[in-house]
Amino acid sequence: MKIVIVGSGYVGLVTGACFSEVGIDVTCVDIDHNKIENLNKGIIPIYEPGLEDMIVRNMKKGRLSFTTNIAEALQGAEVLFISVGTPPDEDGSADLKYVLAVARDCGKHINDYLLVVTKSTVPVGTSAKVKQALQEELDNRNVTIEFDVASNPEFLKEGAAIDDFLKPDRIVVGIESERAEDLLKSLYKPFTLNGHPVIFMDIVSAEMTKYAANSMLATKISFINDIANLCEIVGADINKVRKGIGSDSRIGQKFLYAGIGYGGSCFPKDVQALIKTASEYNYDLRVLKAVEEVNKDQKLVLFNKIINYFGGEIKGKTIALWGLSFKPQTDDMREAPSLSIVKNLLEAGATVKAYDPIAINEAKHHFGNSISYCEDQYETLIDADCLAILTEWPEFKFPNLKIVHKLLNTAVIFDGRNIYDREEIRESGFDYFCIGVDTAKNAVKLKS
Numbered sequence: 001m002k003i004v005i006v007g008s009g010y011v012g013l014v015t016g017a018c019f020s021e022v023g024i025d026v027t028c029v030d031i032d033h034n035k036i037e038n039l040n041k042g043i044i045p046i047y048e049p050g051l052e053d054m055i056v057r058n059m060k061k062g063r064l065s066f067t068t069n070i071a072e073a074l075q076g077a078e079v080l081f082i083s084v085g086t087p088p089d090e091d092g093s094a095d096l097k098y099v100l101a102v103a104r105d106c107g108k109h110i111n112d113y114l115l116v117v118t119k120s121t122v123p124v125g126t127s128a129k130v131k132q133a134l135q136e137e138l139d140n141r142n143v144t145i146e147f148d149v150a151s152n153p154e155f156l157k158e159g160a161a162i163d164d165f166l167k168p169d170r171i172v173v174g175i176e177s178e179r180a181e182d183l184l185k186s187l188y189k190p191f192t193l194n195g196h197p198v199i200f201m202d203i204v205s206a207e208m209t210k211y212a213a214n215s216m217l218a219t220k221i222s223f224i225n226d227i228a229n230l231c232e233i234v235g236a237d238i239n240k241v242r243k244g245i246g247s248d249s250r251i252g253q254k255f256l257y258a259g260i261g262y263g264g265s266c267f268p269k270d271v272q273a274l275i276k277t278a279s280e281y282n283y284d285l286r287v288l289k290a291v292e293e294v295n296k297d298q299k300l301v302l303f304n305k306i307i308n309y310f311g312g313e314i315k316g317k318t319i320a321l322w323g324l325s326f327k328p329q330t331d332d333m334r335e336a337p338s339l340s341i342v343k344n345l346l347e348a349g350a351t352v353k354a355y356d357p358i359a360i361n362e363a364k365h366h367f368g369n370s371i372s373y374c375e376d377q378y379e380t381l382i383d384a385d386c387l388a389i390l391t392e393w394p395e396f397k398f399p400n401l402k403i404v405h406k407l408l409n410t411a412v413i414f415d416g417r418n419i420y421d422r423e424e425i426r427e428s429g430f431d432y433f434c435i436g437v438d439t440a441k442n443a444v445k446l447k448s
């Protein structure tokens with residue numbers, strides 16, 4: 001089978017690479033000439049473990065190619081996936097101009113049946129608009145060509161996207177014809193051999209599933225962070241509470257780690273978009289509004305702990321930061337808690353020295369010369385007054401505490417990801433503050 005993927009961003013590249021990996025003939029399209037030129041040379045625009053190898057391997061086998069010419073790519077293709085960006089516009093709703101432009105291109109260039117599958121995260125009702133835009137172009141050409149639309153949201157986690165695609169928990173597909181169902185069933189067959197299902201449903205429900213899934217996950221995080229903050233006040237330990245509640249199979253252990261708030265390209269955008277969609281239907285999504293509010297405050301919890309520790313004044317202090325990306329295994333800093341924390345530290349007059357295993361280049365786009373960047377995690381500690389952990393990269397988990405102690409001006413660690421054993425760190429002579437496990441006494445000190 002020959003397929004086309006339009007939009008060679010994160011989702012498009014992973015999708016294209018994985019389909020070609022199982023032997024499907026894939027053409028990836030993008031309007032960015034520079035990007036396509038680089039991809040044809042094997043230069044990948046994003047960091048995702050395993051992706052570069054997979055792309056280069058399949059290009060060599062002749063199963064994966066890149067072009068800017070959608071008309072050419074469509075020749076002989078049966079299925080086209082739309083995976084272009086849907087940036088939020090000013091009021092928070094997804095901007096569909098790129099998605100609909102692809103639909104129009106299809107209408108201009110197809111000569112035979114095509115199944116157009118929307119993979120980009122788009123508001124409920126978008127597939128209907130895709131269908132209409134494509135039909136309008138066919139009408140302009142005065143031709144009758146059969147086509148279908150479908151919705152197939154992705155559930156890829158950055159840093160684990162290849163694995164998520166090859167061994168999905170489930171594949172959600174919204175369809176409105178048997179032909180579309182059969183095509184997608186056979187396309188996804190290689191990925192469902194592990195027994196995980198393709199769940200077919202109507203298109204609107206599939207579109208809704210994507211937003212509901214991400215909103216549910218974001219809700220879990222804001223819930224546990226809210227409880228963590230209360231744990232600090234009453235003297236409880238969130239790690240114990242998490243284990244205690246997670247053992248109930250209805251709740252589960254996953255995605256209940258307290259921290260400094262969720263970031264990334266999906267949760268903040270999708271929660272905001274669903275609230276917006278609801279409001280367009282005059283429905284007030286109260287739970288999700290609270291989820292957003294808790295997350296906004298949570299991004300500053302660590303900053304507040306730092307400023308309170310130093311008696312409300314950090315002007316002239318140097319703060320060492322370990323980790324800037326929104327989570328490990330990615331250089332993505334979109335909506336990362338580090339953005340809010342650095343902004344507040346600088347506004348309070350502190351100097352910031354930061355290290356991240358791979359996000360430094362990305363960080364330079366955000367912070368420019370306003371902070372200094374270190375090549376090594378220990379280098380950040382020289383002349384620093386405290387250490388703050390913002391991302392739980394594995395290499396931060398077992399630091400040489402003697403060196404950390406020796407280099408820091410004040411032996412204090414603020415751990416925004418709860419990666420250390422509190423007793424062990426305190427026994428090594430540090431003051432240690434993390435999320436949701438401070439004693440009631442510390443919490444009172446922090447509040448004052």
Ligand code: UDX
Pocket residue numbers: 154155156157158159214217221254255256257258259260261262263264265266267326327
């Ligand atoms: C997410 C969804 O998991 C994925 O299914 C969807 O398609 C896209 O959005 P991603 O944005 O890559 O994927 O990140 P994820 O690993 O889900 O983490 C999101 C954020 O939640 C991170 O900032 C992470 O630090 C935070 N998080 C996650 C917590 O604070 N606690 C947790 O227990 C889990």
